[in-house]
Amino acid sequence: MSRVAVVGLGAMGRAIVTRLLGTGHEVVVWNRSPQPVEAAVGQGAVAAATAAAAAGRADFVVTMIADPAALAEVTDGPSGILAGAAAGTALLQMATVGPGPVLALAERMPAGVDLVDCPVLGSISEAEGGTLSVFVGGDPERARGVLASLGRIVPVGPIGAGSAAKLVANSTLFGVLGVLGEAIALGDSLGLDRAATWEVLEASPLGAQAERRREPFETGDRPLRFTLMLAGKDAGLVADAAAGAGLTLPLVEAARAWLADAIAEGRGDEDYSAILDHIARKSRA
Numbered sequence: 596m597s598r599v600a601v602v603g604l605g606a607m608g609r610a611i612v613t614r615l616l617g618t619g620h621e622v623v624v625w626n627r628s629p630q631p632v633e634a635a636v637g638q639g640a641v642a643a644a645t646a647a648a649a650a651g652r653a654d655f656v657v658t659m660i661a662d663p664a665a666l667a668e669v670t671d672g673p674s675g676i677l678a679g680a681a682a683g684t685a686l687l688q689m690a691t692v693g694p695g696p697v698l699a700l701a702e703r704m705p706a707g708v709d710l711v712d713c714p715v716l717g718s719i720s721e722a723e724g725g726t727l728s729v730f731v732g733g734d735p736e737r738a739r740g741v742l743a744s745l746g747r748i749v750p751v752g753p754i755g756a757g758s759a760a761k762l763v764a765n766s767t768l769f770g771v772l773g774v775l776g777e778a779i780a781l782g783d784s785l786g787l788d789r790a791a792t793w794e795v796l797e798a799s800p801l802g803a804q805a806e807r808r809r810e811p812f813e814t815g816d817r818p819l820r821f822t823l824m825l826a827g828k829d830a831g832l833v834a835d836a837a838a839g840a841g842l843t844l845p846l847v848e849a850a851r852a853w854l855a856d857a858i859a860e861g862r863g864d865e866d867y868s869a870i871l872d873h874i875a876r877k878s879r880a
Contacts, residue, residue: 596620597741600653602646602669602676603660604631610722611659612640618744625649647679655741656680657687662828663696670700682707685738689715693762693832694755701754711738712757716764718820732757766833769850771804776874808868817866824863827854
């Protein structure tokens, strides 16, 4: 098994630590705040004083951070990953930051340190269960043992392609939630009983998603898997990437607007599936 450093211990980073430890890897951790580090150490991980120190003790370094600015913060400077990584180390960039920051990072990599562009699709339960989809831009072979511990490896092209693939996947997720929310609002306005609306949706092309989302919507019990705030950030990355490619994507912009509206109402810390409730309520206003 490998020595893996995990830099960034938000919900997904913590789940990845749990999975790596459970599959026999040695894990070193670093995070900007100490509480998640203490919890990871309690599971069997080893704490490092800086991101550079974590990288210096590992064969592979996983970054799972919030946004492009955070990626630059943890990779650059005297305390960053690039300062501590020795030749032969591989940086596994798993966060959703878009292809631009990853391509820029590739240009800053020290000699002998490899970069694998490998963001993941899935949330906490998939990470802990090893069932993530890992979109790999670059050569996955050297890191296959670590990546396969986390889920299904999906090669998609060169460096940058992994991050592009993640934006494509997320564009469908936000679009589906927007369509479901608006369909619920339409059923309400046309006088359909909510139960009937859900039955219709479960028989529609979006049936699997409707079936999955129904109980949390009806009960209001939405375990936190992925915050609306992070979903809004990712929707912004999708929209910005599309604009940079000269595309006009009205559905993407509509989904982004719904997420931004929910965040503006103070719901950013709720699970992203709360967007269904938000859309159903606000559409009637």
